Structures are given as C-alpha cells and as structure tokens.
Amino acid sequence: MSNNHSKGKKTVLVSTRKFWWRFKKNRAAVGGLLITIAFALMALSASVISPFDPFNMNFLEVFHPPSPSHLMGTDRFGRDILSRIFWGTRISLLIGFASAGIATLVGVPVGSISGYFGGRVDEVIMRGVDVFLVIPTFFLILLIVSIFGGSVWNVMAVIGLTSWPSTARLMRAEFLSFKEQDFVEAARSVGVGEFRIILREIMPNAIFAAIVNASMQVAGAIMTESSLSFLGLGDPNSISWGFMLRDALESSRIAPWNAIFPGLMITLVVVSFNLLGDGLNDALNPHLKEK
Amino acid sequence: MALLSVDNLKTYFYTSRGIVKAVDGVTFEIDRGKVLGVVGESASGKSVTAHSIMRLVPDPPGKIVGGQILLGTTNLLSVDEAEMRKIRGSRIAMSFQDPMTYLNPIVRVGDQIAEALIIHEGLDKTSARKAAVEAMQMVQIPSAEEREYDYPHQLSGGMRQRILLAIALSCRPELLIADEPTTALDVIVQASILELLKDLRNRLSSSIMLITHDLGIVAELADDVCIMYAGKVMERASVDLVYSSPGHPYTRSLLESLPSLEAEQTKLKSIEGDVPDAISPPSGCRFHPRCSYAADSCKEAIPSLEEVERGHWVACIRYDQLDAKEA
Amino acid sequence: MPILRVTALKKYFPLEKSSVFDFLEKKPAAFVRAVDGVSFEVDPGETFSLVGETGSGKTTIAKMVMRLIEPTDGNVVFEDKDIWKLGSKDEILGFRRNAQMIFQDPYACLNPRMTVEDIVGTPFDVHRICSGAERRSRISALLERVGLTPASQMLDRNSVEFSGGQRQRIGIARALALNPKLVVADEPVASLDVSIRAQILNLMGDLKKEFGLTYLMITHDLTVVKHVSDWVMVLYLGRPMELAPKKELFESPMHPYTRALISAIPRPDPKRRIRREIPRGEIPSPINPPAGCRFHTRCADSKPKCATEEPNFVDVGGRHFVACHL
Numbered sequence A: 001m002s003n004n005h006s007k008g009k010k011t012v013l014v015s016t017r018k019f020w021w022r023f024k025k026n027r028a029a030v031g032g033l034l035i036t037i038a039f040a041l042m043a044l045s046a047s048v049i050s051p052f053d054p055f056n057m058n059f060l061e062v063f064h065p066p067s068p069s070h071l072m073g074t075d076r077f078g079r080d081i082l083s084r085i086f087w088g089t090r091i092s093l094l095i096g097f098a099s100a101g102i103a104t105l106v107g108v109p110v111g112s113i114s115g116y117f118g119g120r121v122d123e124v125i126m127r128g129v130d131v132f133l134v135i136p137t138f139f140l141i142l143l144i145v146s147i148f149g150g151s152v153w154n155v156m157a158v159i160g161l162t163s164w165p166s167t168a169r170l171m172r173a174e175f176l177s178f179k180e181q182d183f184v185e186a187a188r189s190v191g192v193g194e195f196r197i198i199l200r201e202i203m204p205n206a207i208f209a210a211i212v213n214a215s216m217q218v219a220g221a222i223m224t225e226s227s228l229s230f231l232g233l234g235d236p237n238s239i240s241w242g243f244m245l246r247d248a249l250e251s252s253r254i255a256p257w258n259a260i261f262p263g264l265m266i267t268l269v270v271v272s273f274n275l276l277g278d279g280l281n282d283a284l285n286p287h288l289k290e291k
Numbered sequence B: 001m002a003l004l005s006v007d008n009l010k011t012y013f014y015t016s017r018g019i020v021k022a023v024d025g026v027t028f029e030i031d032r033g034k035v036l037g038v039v040g041e042s043a044s045g046k047s048v049t050a051h052s053i054m055r056l057v058p059d060p061p062g063k064i065v066g067g068q069i070l071l072g073t074t075n076l077l078s079v080d081e082a083e084m085r086k087i088r089g090s091r092i093a094m095s096f097q098d099p100m101t102y103l104n105p106i107v108r109v110g111d112q113i114a115e116a117l118i119i120h121e122g123l124d125k126t127s128a129r130k131a132a133v134e135a136m137q138m139v140q141i142p143s144a145e146e147r148e149y150d151y152p153h154q155l156s157g158g159m160r161q162r163i164l165l166a167i168a169l170s171c172r173p174e175l176l177i178a179d180e181p182t183t184a185l186d187v188i189v190q191a192s193i194l195e196l197l198k199d200l201r202n203r204l205s206s207s208i209m210l211i212t213h214d215l216g217i218v219a220e221l222a223d224d225v226c227i228m229y230a231g232k233v234m235e236r237a238s239v240d241l242v243y244s245s246p247g248h249p250y251t252r253s254l255l256e257s258l259p260s261l262e263a264e265q266t267k268l269k270s271i272e273g274d275v276p277d278a279i280s281p282p283s284g285c286r287f288h289p290r291c292s293y294a295a296d297s298c299k300e301a302i303p304s305l306e307e308v309e310r311g312h313w314v315a316c317i318r319y320d321q322l323d324a325k326e327a
Numbered sequence C: 001m002p003i004l005r006v007t008a009l010k011k012y013f014p015l016e017k018s019s020v021f022d023f024l025e026k027k028p029a030a031f032v033r034a035v036d037g038v039s040f041e042v043d044p045g046e047t048f049s050l051v052g053e054t055g056s057g058k059t060t061i062a063k064m065v066m067r068l069i070e071p072t073d074g075n076v077v078f079e080d081k082d083i084w085k086l087g088s089k090d091e092i093l094g095f096r097r098n099a100q101m102i103f104q105d106p107y108a109c110l111n112p113r114m115t116v117e118d119i120v121g122t123p124f125d126v127h128r129i130c131s132g133a134e135r136r137s138r139i140s141a142l143l144e145r146v147g148l149t150p151a152s153q154m155l156d157r158n159s160v161e162f163s164g165g166q167r168q169r170i171g172i173a174r175a176l177a178l179n180p181k182l183v184v185a186d187e188p189v190a191s192l193d194v195s196i197r198a199q200i201l202n203l204m205g206d207l208k209k210e211f212g213l214t215y216l217m218i219t220h221d222l223t224v225v226k227h228v229s230d231w232v233m234v235l236y237l238g239r240p241m242e243l244a245p246k247k248e249l250f251e252s253p254m255h256p257y258t259r260a261l262i263s264a265i266p267r268p269d270p271k272r273r274i275r276r277e278i279p280r281g282e283i284p285s286p287i288n289p290p291a292g293c294r295f296h297t298r299c300a301d302s303k304p305k306c307a308t309e310e311p312n313f314v315d316v317g318g319r320h321f322v323a324c325h326l
Helices: A016-025 A027-044 A080-118 A119-134 A136-148 A152-178 A182-189 A192-231 A241-248 A256-286 B046-053 B081-088 B109-121 B125-138 B157-169 B187-203 B215-221 B239-245 B249-256 C058-065 C089-098 C117-127 C132-145 C164-176 C194-211 C222-228 C246-251 C256-264 C306-309
Strands: B004-013 B020-031 B035-041 B061-071 B092-096 B175-179 B206-212 B224-229 B230-238 B306-309 B312-314 C002-013 C031-042 C048-051 C071-080 C099-104 C182-186 C216-218 C232-237 C239-243
Touching: A016 A027, A016 A256, A016 C232, A027 A080, A080 A119, A080 A152, A080 A192, A080 A241, A080 A256, A080 C164, A119 A152, A136 A152, A136 A192, A136 A256, A136 C256, A152 A192, A152 C182, A182 A192, A182 C099, A182 C117, A182 C164, A192 A241, A192 A256, A192 B020, A192 B224, A192 C117, A192 C239, A241 A256, B004 B046, B004 C048, B020 B035, B020 B046, B020 B061, B020 B230, B035 B046, B046 B061, B046 B206, B046 B224, B061 B187, B092 B157, B109 B125, B109 B157, B157 B175, B157 B187, B175 B249, B175 C071, B187 B206, B187 C246, B187 C256, B215 B239, B224 B239, B224 B249, B230 B249, B239 C194, C002 C058, C031 C058, C031 C071, C031 C232, C048 C222, C058 C216, C058 C232, C089 C099, C099 C164, C117 C132, C132 C164, C164 C194, C222 C246, C232 C246, C239 C246, C239 C256
Parallel strands: B035 B206, B035 B224, B092 B175, B175 B206, C048 C216, C048 C232, C099 C182, C182 C216
Antiparallel strands: B004 B020, B004 B061, B224 B230, B230 B312, B306 B312, C002 C031, C002 C071, C232 C239
16 A cells, blocks of 8 residues: 555656767667668759659660669669669658658647547547448458549558547547546646646657657558559559569569669668667556666 | 574675675574564575575575575575475474465466475375364364365455465474464454564474564564674664664664554654665675664674673674663 | 534445446445434534444545545535535635645655656746745745755655655645645655654644644554544444543543544563454454444444444543443
C-alpha cells in the first residue's frame, strides 16, 4: 500500500534529454537515422547530383554494366540507373512521409479523443476504426488505384487513409493509460481545463509513441508503394524504384544490376526506417531497470 | 560457529551511467536460530545483499566482485551454479516483497509450494501435496486443504505473502531471507504477518534474515540488527543495544525522526538532505553530508566497523566524541 | 463556522458487465460501495485525518472533496457553498483557488515532460494571475519556501531529475501557489524514505502555521496521524467507525477496529512485550459488504445484533463519535 513503484506501470515517463542520450547509444538506431538523413538529402538534391537526365534514353548504351561513367549501369532504354535511383528517392520518400503524415494527422486526434473521453465517444469511434481495420488494406489499395488511376496523389492518399487506424489505436491506448496518472489528476485539481490537459499535459508524453509508429509507417508505405509500382499500378510517369524493378524483370538474367540496385535501395530505406523506429522505441521504453 | 557469515561483500552494477556500488564491503553474521534485521532505506544495498547471498544478482549488469559468503563451511561464492541450485530452496530460501509478481498466476498455489518439495526433497506428487498443505497450515492459512487449489489472484495480499513464506519454508531451510515481508500490506495484515514470523521464529530452527526499512518490525522480531546506508554497514549490534544506545549518528537520527505512538512531539527531528546518489556517493563516510556531527576528517577516510563495546560495532571515526555533543 | 462540511457522502462505482447486452441494459451488475454514508466537519486551521486501510474509501472521499470524482449522493460544502452545485466555470475555478491537493506518489504526480517552472507555474497560468518576470519570481519564492534552494537552479530542470523527497516538495509548492485555504494531502509521506518523512511532515507543519492552512490528511499510518492531527476519523469499508480528537482517540479508543489498528502498529522498542488482538479474517469486498455492522465478521466481541443492525454513529461524550453496539 505504501510503495507505488511496484505497481505495473506500462508507460514509462521520460525526459527529452534522457531520451536522446539513450537513443545515441544505440548504434543501429543512429545508423538508421544517418541513412535516413542521407536518403532525404539524396531526394532533395536529386536534380543536382544526378550525372544524367533520368529520362534520357540512349539506345546506344543499352544494358551497360556498371562502369565509371554509369556507376550503376544502364537499363533497357539506356537510361542511367544511378540517376534514376536518385530521382526515385523522391517518390519513395514523398509517398512514405506523406502517407505516414496523413495517417498521423488523422490518427492522432481521433485516437486521443477516443482514449481521453472514453464512454460513448470511445465506443462509436472505435467501431469506426474497427471497420477500417477489417478491410484488407492492400486489396483496397489495388481496387482504388485500378479505378482511379495510379497518380502519386492517389497512392499517397490511399496508403495514408488505410494506415491511420493503427495510429488511432495506439494513441487511444496511450491516452487511456495516461489519463489515469496522478499528474493529470493534479492538473485537474489545479483547475486546468480538459482541452489544455489533452494538449499540454498528456500529448507531449503520448506523442512519442506516435512518432515511433510514424517511423515504421514510412517504411511500410515505401514498401507498399514499391509493390504497387512493381505490379504496374503506380504512376507510370514518375520514376519509382518499384517501376525500375518491373522494367528489370525480363532482363534480370542478362543485366542483373537493373534489379539489384533498386532492390537494394528499397531494402536499405525500409531497414533504416525500421532501425530508427526501433531505436526510438527502445529509448522511450528502457528495458533494463537499474536499482 | 555462525550459520551465515558475510565478509566484505562487494556487489557492483556496471551500467551505462557508471558503476553502482550497491554493496560495498558489507560484513555481518547470522547465528543459528537467530533473527538478523537488516535495516536500510532505498539504495542502502540491503536487497542486493540478499540477492547476492542467493546468487540471484542479474549478471549483466550486476556482479559480485569481492568478499566471501559462508553458509556453514560452504563458500557460496565459489560453488558452481548446479550446486547453488541445490542450495537455493533447501538450505537457504527467500520470500519477496511483492507476492503477485513472484507467484505464477496460472499455477495453483498448492502446486507452487509442492514444486520446491519435489525438486529438493524428491517427494512424489501426492506426498508433496500433503506437505504443501502442512506448510500452508504452518503459515496459518485457514482451510488450507481447500485453499491449495486456489490461484494466486483469488487470494488477498496477506494470503499471498503467506504462500511465499510457505514456499520458502517448505523444505525447512537453515536460513530464511524475508525481503520486506510486510511492506506492501495493510496495517492489520502487517501485524498478522509479524506475529506469524514471531511464531515461526519460535517454532522452527531456521535463522531468519529480515530485510526491511521498518524499525518497528525489527524491534519486535529481530535478535540482532545491522543498519545499512549507501551500500555499507553503519552499525551492528543486538537489538537491545541498537535501540537503547544507538552508536552511529545515522541510527540515532533515524530513531529520533520516527513519529511514535508514545511521545508527544511537536516537531520531529529530521535528517537533512537526501539519500545519496548510488553512482557518485559522497567521499569518505557516506553519511557525512547529512550528519550533524560531521567534521572534515569524515570526508577523507571511509570508516570501518569497530567494536566499540562487546557485540556492538559502529562505523564512525568520531564515535568517541559523539556523546559529548548535544544529541 | 466549519470550512468544510461533508454530509452523507456516498460513492458507488458501477462494475462493468461483460456481456453482449452492454448497450441494452442500463443498470450494471453490481456496485463497489466505496463510500457509503460519511459525514464530518472541519474547522479552519485544523488538521483532520481520515484513517483507514484498503477499501476504507478515504481516497475516494478526498477526491470528492476536491471535486475530482462526482458523489453518488450527499454533499460537500466548502465555506457555505455546495461545490457540486456550482454553476459557472468561474465559480469552479474560484473553488480550485481555495482547495488544493498533495498526492501520494511523488514519481507520478509531476508531468515528466515539464520543467519545474512549468509545473509550479501551471496554477498561475490557468488562473491568469501573473506572467513573465513576476511569475518567475513568485515560483522561485515558492520553491525556496519549500526548501528547494537555490531556486534559480531548479526552475529549468525537468522534474524527473529530482529525488522522491524533492518531488514531493515540488508538489507542495504547486499546491501552495494559489494560496489555498484547504489542502487535501493524500498519503503525503507514505512513498518516501523513512529519513525524509520527518522533513516533509515538519515542512507541512511549518507551512500550516505560516499560511494559515487547513489540512485534510488521508493516511493509513497511525503514527503520522498521532503526530499531526487535531481530529481523527477511522473508516472501514466506506463507513465511519470512530471520530474523536486525537488525544481521545489514542488514549481511549472505543471501537474494536480502532483498537485493533492501534495495537497492530509495530513498536520500535525491543523491550516491550506486545499483546496484540488481531481481528480474524480479512477485509471483505466492498461489492458485498457485510450486513449490519461492517466490522462484525472480524470482531472478537461481536454479538448477534451486530450482524443484523448497523449501529448508529453516536456521540458518546466530548464530541467523540462511535458506531458500535457495545
């Protein structure tokens, strides 16, 4: 009765400083962060750092293996693969971040309100969320893209709108657990209004979980986009690693570099976002108790 | 010869923030059939000491880096793990503070007690079950024959603590280590566990190492007391000596700061400051920043336990000058 | 005139029904009768203690007094106003300025993402009392007053960096920010180390004198009660068992439960031989409390009447109230 430390507290309360300190010690996570940043820079400066115009077809240089002039070789249209990789980063990251962004922008408020207010509000919202979760997302995406076409915006919107439920669930759980904490009750007893409690007291604590989740969602969105493009359902006018893989299908025997490099890039990006997310999660929830 | 002899025990935790010297040179003895109360606050090292004796210190990050622990003639720090497993539960047993986390939620309590008997005494299931019921009766669980089929969550906090004690005592260990047996319980349940422990002390031949922060429980139950602070022993003596003529300033201040039922005080004598940081403790005597008798010499040397009178050990270099000053 | 008057306060918590008919049936299956009819008065400048074990309802009463949990029945009157019938937001805020709370767990009652300045400053912000430099200086003054010096070094630090005792002081500083008249303290020292408890109790005593506070103290620790209280009410399973001035209660406890509580306390005196009377059995569930006197199932002196008729809470002289047939 007198010692509360043994009460199972699922959520650990962290301060920003300690959080980053713990994160920095996780080599894999830092690696993931650096690679992510590298990719972001790649995407931003694609037009500058690409040695060739990615659309430029040169039938004299078809299926050239990697060489000093074409570091990653050329594809079946003679296009420089390295340049296409750089430009492909834009699409991947754009869709990745935007989808995760939409999911977070929709999921966080919905989940927070549901978790904080509970009762009827919670029941209604969660039924809605359940409906979304029941739908097989990938097939929904296929359906929408087949009907409405595979423009970048469509893909982005669809992935975002099918992944917000998991964010909402997560935020709901965070709010459910945080709203019972003493410091929230203390805030109420001081006179803090509901709105301010949600935004100023609980949200800064709960948002960590959403950030971790968003990181994983970026990885997932990139995977989904690549898959869609590979199947031919993405935006045909854009340069996407998925499309590059599609092009590389037939020629994989004679020009394997066509498939290796895009595949490698996809893997690398997804791994780095996952490591980043994992690292954030570990920094948030320390597993070792030192006492 | 003492049953348990701990000599200069050192257990350190190697963490990313630094080395935590949780137990830093602890020495004490427990005689057969006696109760030793190990008293300390948080970060005093009392619980780690118990875990070290049982060799249950998580490694990493913890490590027993020095000292000796003799159970009879066996040095517990030099036996291998297989041998230690035979000792745990049969020669030394431990009960813990929070029964809910130490009991398996999906196993009936009778079976959990029987498990120890099957492993250590080689009993078959039926005899083990019978012995388990007897153990439950020994810890005064009413209707033990029906209770043995209960699951932990069906029992109250006090009952669960009794089950932990039953598990520990089922194989009649030579030493029972009771880690904060009353702390998480209601007042009246605490009293019943305290009375139970008194009863067990009288009936069984086991020695008891009672770990607690509650000076009241120690006074009622223990024969000898060992006061720990920041990983070191500050004072060690029989319970009568410690309470009637406490030697160490920490012990004195602790006793004076207790709100008691007897005295009529308007203001409690409190101890200044906070419990020290485990990673960078104060230099010299760990208690000196909070000690009203501290002098400059206290910052330099770490005081060792000196026998200031027969059976009374105090770790304070200014012990002789203490009585002169106003307490 | 009493500053706080609680009358026939009740709180029943509904138990969830775990069946498909959740939406259809409005009435839940059963209730946890946390508080089942408690009344008392607190005069200004007093320390009134509510004592009890698990299930006594003392924390629930504290939260109803603080306007955090709504009572099922009964009322809470603070300075002649029923706090649960307050109309406007301003009136409620006005009450909040006058009644503040100190919480039990110093590790959970402070927002881990906020600095000390923000935590102690929250009351100022919410009630729009001051800002900027004046706010900072008032916060510093509060921190110094509760013994956190030098305040300037504490303001920007995160609460996570402080020890239990220090955090409790931060919580006290926050409670004092609005200059309240009533402070409800829920087990303020139970989670602290023994050597720190005296510090905090002394601090609370000093602050009471300096600021003219009234304390409603919630605790299970009778030694703390003996030290700080003026009046003591003993609760069991949501019902009052005994109420008396502190001295009376400890010198001549009349209710068997009170006597059991007092005798249960371990005495730090190895020479004393204690004869304890420990009530048999355990605290029953508040979902289905025993009929008649709630304590009768465990009382050594219980008579047949105790099982059928609940005793009234009567004054046996000197404002000493007991609910017992004996």
